[in-house]
Every structure is written in structure tokens, then in C-alpha cells.
Amino acid sequence: MTTASDLRSGKTHRDENFPVASWIIRPEHRALILAFYNFVRTADDIADHPTLPGEEKLRLLDLLEAELTGTGETQDVAVSLRRALAARGMPPRHAVDVLVAFRMDVTKLRYETWDEVIHYCRYSAMPVGRFMLDVHGESISTWPASDAICAGLQINNHLQDCGKDYKALNRVYLPRDALAEAGATVEMLGEAKAPPPLLSCLQKLAVRNAALLDEGRGLNSGVKDFRFGLEIAVIQGFADRIVGLLKVRDPLSERVHLSPLAMLGHTLAAVAGEIGRRAVGRHPVTKSAAGA
Template identity: 70%
Template sequence: MTSANDLRSGKTHRDENFPVASWIIHPRHRGLILAFYNFVRTADDIADHASLDGAAKLSYLDLLEAELLGQGDSQPEAVNLRRALAERAMPPRHALDVLTAFRMDVTKLRYENWDEVIHYCRYSAMPVGRFMLDVHGESTSTWAASDALCAALQINNHLQDCGKDYRDLNRVYLPRDTLEAAGADVEALGQTRSSPALLQCLHALAARNEGLLAQSISLGAEVKDLRLGLEISVIQAFADKIVRLLKLRDPLSERVHLKPIELLAQSAGGIASELARRMIGRRPLSNPAPRA
């Protein structure tokens, strides 16, 4: 059997739409976070692999799970994460949850409604935030705001990549009922430009996702670790900027990803606002006014 590592797409933590174990995070946490990322990235690449059939994908995902739980040492990503977690006496539950999402990616190609999408996010995205909070010793009371932020990041990604997901994987995360309400059909995702009906659907979903980001704005204030609070503020700034692009643009024909200079500007703004908030000792009450 080919090693799961050989099935990697080549994407690394530097290619994500959000910072992963950036310089903001304390160095003592970066090794564990990167081990978690590499495990998740490997599983994600398996689920999205162009030449593997469904049975093979599920077999590899099962192998990663087995070795994460100590049943073998042939898959470096699973072994490295298992050992890194053991050093902190942390359970593998968040990594196991993410594997549930990748199995869904193999077996479920369509979503009926918003609740089904959120259920997917419960396994694909929310465990990542919960893992980060656990690494920093934060209270589980922070999970609600974290879940909202992570789900919003995932849905931003679904909207950004909706055309690619359909063309390459025949996978559609846009809820069927929202498409239907707008008078759009799935096949429109295969075009180079959105139809008016599809664009209406995409903008409606972006507006709904902005509501999730309003629920997550308190997270930076809820965590005790300063560095983590700064990282969260940067991620929130990225997500806020992207959702504003998605409310106005067509992801099939226009840029809805941030350029390096925009990433830098959003990072600086997020850090500055969180530092100012902590100096004043004030909790944010609502989503801040949009930045240009």
C-alpha cells in the first residue's frame, strides 16, 4: 500500500487562507500544531485525491485513524501526531472528529440545507479551533465562539472554491434548498461565470455566513493567552474581509482570495485592534465596522 504521505497534494500550512502556527503563536506550541496540521492535510488530500476510488480513500483514512490510535507505525503523519499528543497527555479526539468529515467528503456529494452544512463543519472545521484552544489550556466555554468562527472559515472556503469543487470532485457544499430558492441549478457551477440566479444564491449564503462571524467576534476577548488572542483577531480579520468580497463578487469569474499585501494589512489591523482592546480591558460587543 502506498504511504499516505505519497498522496499529498503538495499544499502546506503556508498555502492556507488563514495563519497556521504563525510567528504569533508561542514556539512551544508550534510543533504540536504543525503535527496536527500535517495529519489533517494528509487526510484532506486523500479525500480529494483525483485517482483514488472511494473504497481506497476510506481505507487510507481508516489506516491513519488506526495508527493515530497506536495500531502501527507506517504512516509518519499519524505517528508524529500520536507522539506529540502523548507528550502533552492530550487525547486524539479532535483529529478523529476531522477524519469523520473526510469520510463524509468521500461518501456525501450534496447537502440539502444549511443545517447539513453546519453538521459537516462540526467535524471538518470546529475540531480545529477546539484543538487550538485545548493546546493553549483554554476553557471549553470558548468553544461556542470558536465553533462559529471555524464554521464561517469553512463556508468562506466552500464559496470561494464552489466551481473547482464541482468541476474536479463533483462535490457541492451549497445547500440544495438555497440553490432552488434562487432558481439556480448545480450545473451552473461548471460555467466560467455565475448566472444571475447562482450569484443570488452565493451572495445570500455569504450574507448568512457573515452572521456566523458576528457570533465569533467575542472569541479573542474570551481567551486568556495573549498570543492566541492575537492570532484569533488576525483570523477574524481575514474572514471578515473575505466574506465582504463574497457578498459582492462572483467566485467563478472574480478574485475572492486575499493578496499578500491584503493579508499583511488585515494582520496588522487585527493585531492592533486586539492589543488595544486588551490594554483598555474592554470586550467587543458586536462586529466591528467593515474595513475597506
């Protein structure tokens, strides 16, 4: 019998645009975080599988949820996460929420408005941040800032991979109303280089996403765990750099991802900056405040 794990793409936590269970995080949390990541990555790979029929994708996603919340033993990533969560006395709600987004990926190929995209992010990205906050025992009051950062990370990814998503999966996360306002069409995503109307649309969306990321600027000062605060600062630094590239580059024809060397440099800079900020008790400065 084919299991969900048999359909993994080969992508691991080391291939993401942001650190996952990095050396910064406390060692006692890493196994649970990796169990959550492997579950989510497996579900994502099922939803994005290029040849698997939609009905089979939905069946496997349902099976993952059933074994995550039940007693089955056939899907190893679901069983591993179920046991890891049980050992910490944590419910599976955030992983269940993420499955909602992957079912949407199977059944919904277009988004009409920015609000529809944010609704998708409510299930695809925000539960990941909420899970991390719960792992570290942080207050629910940190959720809104986390939601903004996680949605911003997701939309960065949508903009980076817009051409690939269209060509490989016929999936478009760019809001139709934004495309129409710029005079762009979905079919332009199939070209080797973004025509001016599409490039204008993409860069305007990047500007809007930068503002969304800025809404989460205070998250690292809102968490109590020092090392988790460092990790958040690193993630924010990566997100800021990527959205900066998206504001000025064409994701269809130019590099809009960070190289390993750039990621290392941004990591060290973010860690040093966060340590310095905490040492003097300063709060993060939003871009809007800095420009006032």
C-alpha cells in the same frame, strides 16, 4: 506500499486562508500544531484526490485513524501526531473527529440544507478550533464562539471554491434548498461566470455566513493567552474580509482570495487593534450591536 503522505497535494500551512502556527503563537506550541495540521492536510488530500478510488480513500483514512489511536508505525503523519499528543498528555479526539468529515467528503456529494452543512462543519472545522483551545489550556466555555468562527471559515472556503469543487470532484456544499429558492441549479457551477440566480444564491449565503462569523466575535476576549488572542483577531480579520468579498463578487470569475500583501496588512492591523483593545479593556463589538 503507498502511504497516505505519498498522496499529499503539495499544499502546506503557508497556503491556507488563515495563519497556521504563525510567529504570533507561542513557540512551544508550534510543533504540535504543525503535526496536527500535517495530519489533517494529508487526510484532506486523500479525500480530495482526483483519481484515487473511493474504497482506497476510505481504507487510507481508516489506516490513519488506526495508527493515530493505536501502535502502528507505517503512516508518518499519524505517528508524529500520536507522539506529539502523548508528550502533552492530550487525547486524539479532535483529529479523529476531523476524519469523520473526510469520510463524508468521499461518500456525500450534496447537501440539502444549511443545517446539513453546519453538521459537516461540526467535524471538518470545529474540531480544529477546539484543538487549538485545548493546546492553549483554554476553557471549554470558549468552544461555542470558536465553533462559529471555524464553521464560518469553512463556509467561506466552500463559497470561494464552489466552482472548483464541482468541476474537479462533483462535490457541492451549497445547500440544495438555497439553490432552488434562488432558481439556480448545480450545473451552473460549471460555467465560467455565475448566472444571476446562482450569484444571488452565493451572495445570500455569504450574508448568512457573515452573521455566523459574528456569533464568534467575543472569542479573542474569552481566551486567556494573549498571543493566542492576537492570532484569533487576525483570523477573524481575514474571515471578515473574505466574506465581504463574497457578498459582492462572483467566485466563478472574480478573485475572492486575499493576496499575500493584503494578508500582511490585515495581520498588522488586527494585531494592533487587539493590543489596543486589550490595553483599554474593551470587548469586541459585534456588527449587530454596532449597527443598533
